[in-house]
Amino acid sequence: MIVNLGYTALLLALLCSFYAIVSARVYINNNKLQWVDSARNAVLSVWFLLTLACLILVYLLTNEHFEIEYVASVSSRAMPWYLKATALWGGQAGSLLFWSWLMSSYTGIMMLRDWSNERDLQPYVITASMLTLAFFVSLNVFVENPFNVLWIDSFGNITSSMTRPDANLMFTPNDGAGLNPLLRHPGMIIHPPMLYLGFVGFVIPYSFAIGALAVGRTDGVWIRATRRWTLIAWLFLSLGLLLGGRWAYDVLGWGGYWGWDPVEIAAFMPWLTGTAFLHSVIIQEKHGMFKRWNMILIILTYALVIFGTFLTRSGVLSSVHAFAQSSIGPLFFIFITVTFTISLLLLFRGWESLASRKTLTSWLSREGMFLLNNLLFMGILVACFWGVIYPLISEIITGQKVTVGPPFYERTTGPQFAALLLLMGIVPLVAWRITTVNRIGHLIWKPTIISLLVPIMSIISGIFNFAALLSLWLASLVFCVTIYEFYRGAIARSKSSGNIFFISLWQLISRNRRRYGGYIVHLGIVFMAVGIIGVEMFQTETQGTLAIEERMSLEDYSLVYKDLDEYPENDGRFVTKATLDVYKNNKLIGELEPRRDYYNISQQRMTIPDVYSTLEGDLYVLLIDWKPVGPQQATFKVYLNPLINWIWIGGFLFILGTLVATWPDQRDRHIITNNKSIAQPF
Amino acid sequence: MAMSRTNPPKLGQSHITVQQRKNRLGQLAVWILLAALLVFVAIKLFQTSLGPVRSGKPPDFTITTFNDQTYTLSDLEGKIIVINFWASWCDPCKAEAADLEMLWRDYKDKDVLLLGIDYADTEKEALDYLSTWDITYPNGPDVGTTISQSYRIRGVPETYIVAQNGLLAKSFIGPINYENVEVVLEALLDK
Amino acid sequence: MEIKWITKSILLVMLLTCIPFNKTPNVLAQDINPTDDEVNAISKQLYCPVCESIPLDACGTQACIQWRDTIRAKLTDGWSEEEIKQYFSDQYGIRVLAEPPVDGFNKLLWYLPPSLFLIGALLVTRLLSNTKNKLHVQHETTSNIENANHYVERIEHDFKKWQ
Incomplete structure (x- = not known):
């Protein structure tokens, strides 16, 4: 049976992972190249085997094989084919398999690179990454088997296992339970893969770091070899977070994109350390400083990925996003204990040799600023981590359950985010090693004056909230300084080359993609910051019950309730849809149709908003099912989310910037072949 | 490895030992923090894996009913106690409400006490619920949701039967029906 | 001197930004018929144990509907926001508070x-103060090199390097 083939592929993948680890070990002992090549081939076969397992599961899902426990739990006949296929990551077992497959893709591609410069690291990289992969595959093999078949005995008890228990018959339900309605959204189709790609991507730089520690190489070779991998992982993680926000906004129906939910924070924490890492490796590449710190950061990032996954998948944390109760907890716990201990042991062993000979010269240097940046990121991380873990600690020590909600995070991290913005505005103007106040002042006064326009305009338009004015000014400062940096560089370039401005600008960006890509990312952050300030500080909402033709208003908008439709949809939903006319300043501008979906099988209710969206902000309307009101009356909740679309625009810029920074260019060859030149401060 | 080992930074010998001592203290602190974190997570993991209380001595509690009577589990030893967790917003609870009341009427004279514990509910709706289903056995709110926490309930309804000796005899996760409980009660009364 | 000044001002700005971003508290009118918005303003700050990590105002379960009705009833009785929150936390435990x-x-x-942030900041500051004194001379010379006029040369230098 095809199910056995799938399970065998999983088993073989596990064996191959272990084989790779063993033969890497043999290579370390005898230094014969054929062993490391053999390990490499094993890594590649793991990818093939997991690909096979994934394809089989997708085949089972799309062909309605409801005798498979996993298929019956996440798929149903009424679902369109693409949802059936993407149900691969719709439940615990399948998403673990998908996770392993993504990780094996990373490790597989990594094996195909040219290893001649880092041959000594290779066996350790294989060991560290394959150990992680083997663990995840073993979760599938031993605990959460996606290929388990349903069996029924003569008493009607249903069990699931790979082999048929005695006196049992195979049980094929007529239909599956179907995918959780929350997950039936285009955003949900791509959100998990992006997030997972981000998560598992960090295993590559981590494995290199562990390799460098194990071998005792204190140079930055592991950083240079994984720079692009880190950026790609970080890009996907950012994308995953963004898409997750968009999904929450479109589907969860609470008018927001980010709820400081433990699972969201669990995904956000590796992003924080990853971002800090991306910044501080620049210092190591330029000046050979922060060696220890970079090791700490990448180990922390990896640890947070694993720990976050553990928290959300083991049932330790409760959250909207959490997976159902699962028995993978104990195995996961052992893995965490082992990997954290090994990482720390290796780090402490190499601690002395990682000391940097150069010291920091001044706060007023690029290095000092990066250090400050890292300090702030760590501050945010500590607050996030503490907020997530505190309820657990409190419950154990005092026996009291507590909730740590958004106000805690907003208050503890808000000031640090603002400080990060300020830093982002100053740093491009600060030179390496040391600079002076005069010099910064000389460079910053023009952008500062221009940036003051934004708070001034805000005051004119009637905003007096100090925090809002301050953060808007910070955002505009970063924007002006960053644009000024592009302008300054391009003008200088155009003066000396005689090219026109735009050609010079293009040359400038394409010749130093990393720096200017980074600046584009900063611009993206500015846009997102503006959107976040808009929603966090100026969101307004109202709720009311309307009879047909009755009107409710919020700020400049008003809504007139026209009609209510109730009809069954052939995908197993019962839809209740309201129609409202939207007026802005008493002018009809459109129609909105918020609705409520009721899923018959799972008995779940979804409140799907309809949104009138402009650059100025979103009018977000929900049909609330609070009160049993008839079709003559309906209750609506209306949010006005000012500037929220700037978040998504910022997201696009952000991705563009990361792509610019990641794109291969000649400069990398240069770095590899000529290490000396990049160590030169300019 | 060898290369970096043989080239320590050229600093005074005494300085290195001070530095090393500091490093060692720092490392110790990191280990302690990690261990503490892991211990907390392990405890929580253990607790979640336990599930609802299944046997042995059930957690003691005191409940004040809606008509201001007070019951303490440990004072009731010698009786069979049926503890039922419910809420007015819970549909499955409605399905078992009539059976529970019937059980109470049939067994209240045989040293059986039914105790209804109202979980995360609002008083007005709870009282409406009790009168709708004509429930006469003692019921009270779970103030601070402490009783439900100590029983680690996963939802409502859940029913726990405590034998005369004060030990848990049976627990039901999800709605009960008359016959399920009757069997347990008869067995306990026969002893 | 300048260094000290700028460090101080950076710290000052950071301190300033530490002033909590408090939203203005919702002032509740004590009217007889509380509006949905008044009920929501309080529900937003509460979490019902039935739907964990979803604020009460956004939760659609029957339990949350009843909770909100209770808030409405209490508001009608003239209770204040604080009294209502206190009631809920007494009744259901402090985990209902955000x-x-x-x-x-x-x-x-x-x-x-x-x-922890302060400790981190202290550690970083100590890292710097260890090296600060020997820097003064270096500081003067480098700052002269870092002249605005050299910017063009630097860009060109980088540019050639990358080609």
């Missing part, structure tokens, strides 16, 4: 992150 009150063990929740 954040635990700052007392007893829970002080740890509030005080640990800022104190």
Whole structure:
């Protein structure tokens, strides 16, 4: 049976992972190249085997094989084919398999690179990454088997296992339970893969770091070899977070994109350390400083990925996003204990040799600023981590359950985010090693004056909230300084080359993609910051019950309730849809149709908003099912989310910037072949 | 490895030992923090894996009913106690409400006490619920949701039967029906 | 001198930004018929144990509907926002509050992150002050090199390097 083939592929993948680890070990002992090549081939076969397992599961899902426990739990006949296929990551077992497959893709591609410069690291990289992969595959093999078949005995008890228990018959339900309605959204189709790609991507730089520690190489070779991998992982993680926000906004129906939910924070924490890492490796590449710190950061990032996954998948944390109760907890716990201990042991062993000979010269240097940046990121991380873990600690020590909600995070991290913005505005103007106040002042006064326009305009338009004015000014400062940096560089370039401005600008960006890509990312952050300030500080909402033709208003908008439709949809939903006319300043501008979906099988209710969206902000309307009101009356909740679309625009810029920074260019060859030149401060 | 080992930074010998001592203290602190974190997570993991209380001595509690009577589990030893967790917003609870009341009427004279514990509910709706289903056995709110926490309930309804000796005899996760409980009660009364 | 000044001002700005971003509290009118918005303003700050990590105002379960009705009833009786929150936390435990009150063990929740941040800041500052003194001479010379006029040369230098 095809199910056995799938399970065998999983088993073989596990064996191959272990084989790779063993033969890497043999290579370390005898230094014969054929062993490391053999390990490499094993890594590649793991990818093939997991690909096979994934394809089989997708085949089972799309062909309605409801005798498979996993298929019956996440798929149903009424679902369109693409949802059936993407149900691969719709439940615990399948998403673990998908996770392993993504990780094996990373490790597989990594094996195909040219290893001649880092041959000594290779066996350790294989060991560290394959150990992680083997663990995840073993979760599938031993605990959460996606290929388990349903069996029924003569008493009607249903069990699931790979082999048929005695006196049992195979049980094929007529239909599956179907995918959780929350997950039936285009955003949900791509959100998990992006997030997972981000998560598992960090295993590559981590494995290199562990390799460098194990071998005792204190140079930055592991950083240079994984720079692009880190950026790609970080890009996907950012994308995953963004898409997750968009999904929450479109589907969860609470008018927001980010709820400081433990699972969201669990995904956000590796992003924080990853971002800090991306910044501080620049210092190591330029000046050979922060060696220890970079090791700490990448180990922390990896640890947070694993720990976050553990928290959300083991049932330790409760959250909207959490997976159902699962028995993978104990195995996961052992893995965490082992990997954290090994990482720390290796780090402490190499601690002395990682000391940097150069010291920091001044706060007023690029290095000092990066250090400050890292300090702030760590501050945010500590607050996030503490907020997530505190309820657990409190419950154990005092026996009291507590909730740590958004106000805690907003208050503890808000000031640090603002400080990060300020830093982002100053740093491009600060030179390496040391600079002076005069010099910064000389460079910053023009952008500062221009940036003051934004708070001034805000005051004119009637905003007096100090925090809002301050953060808007910070955002505009970063924007002006960053644009000024592009302008300054391009003008200088155009003066000396005689090219026109735009050609010079293009040359400038394409010749130093990393720096200017980074600046584009900063611009993206500015846009997102503006959107976040808009929603966090100026969101307004109202709720009311309307009879047909009755009107409710919020700020400049008003809504007139026209009609209510109730009809069954052939995908197993019962839809209740309201129609409202939207007026802005008493002018009809459109129609909105918020609705409520009721899923018959799972008995779940979804409140799907309809949104009138402009650059100025979103009018977000929900049909609330609070009160049993008839079709003559309906209750609506209306949010006005000012500037929220700037978040998504910022997201696009952000991705563009990361792509610019990641794109291969000649400069990398240069770095590899000529290490000396990049160590030169300019 | 060898290369970096043989080239320590050229600093005074005494300085290195001070530095090393500091490093060692720092490392110790990191280990302690990690261990503490892991211990907390392990405890929580253990607790979640336990599930609802299944046997042995059930957690003691005191409940004040809606008509201001007070019951303490440990004072009731010698009786069979049926503890039922419910809420007015819970549909499955409605399905078992009539059976529970019937059980109470049939067994209240045989040293059986039914105790209804109202979980995360609002008083007005709870009282409406009790009168709708004509429930006469003692019921009270779970103030601070402490009783439900100590029983680690996963939802409502859940029913726990405590034998005369004060030990848990049976627990039901999800709605009960008359016959399920009757069997347990008869067995306990026969002893 | 300048260094000290700028360090101080950076610290000052950071301190300023530490002023909590408090939203203006919702002032509730004590009217007889509380509006949905008044009910929501309080529900937003509460979490019902039935749907964990979803604020009460956004939750559609029957339990939450009843909770909101209770808030409405209390408002009608003239209770204040604080009294209602207190009632809910007494009745269902402090986990219904969006954040635990700052007392007893829970002080740890509030005080640990800022104190760790301060420790971190201190460590970083010490890292710098170790090297600060020997820098003065170096500082003068480098700052002269870092002249605005050299910017063009630097860009060109980088440019050639990358080609």
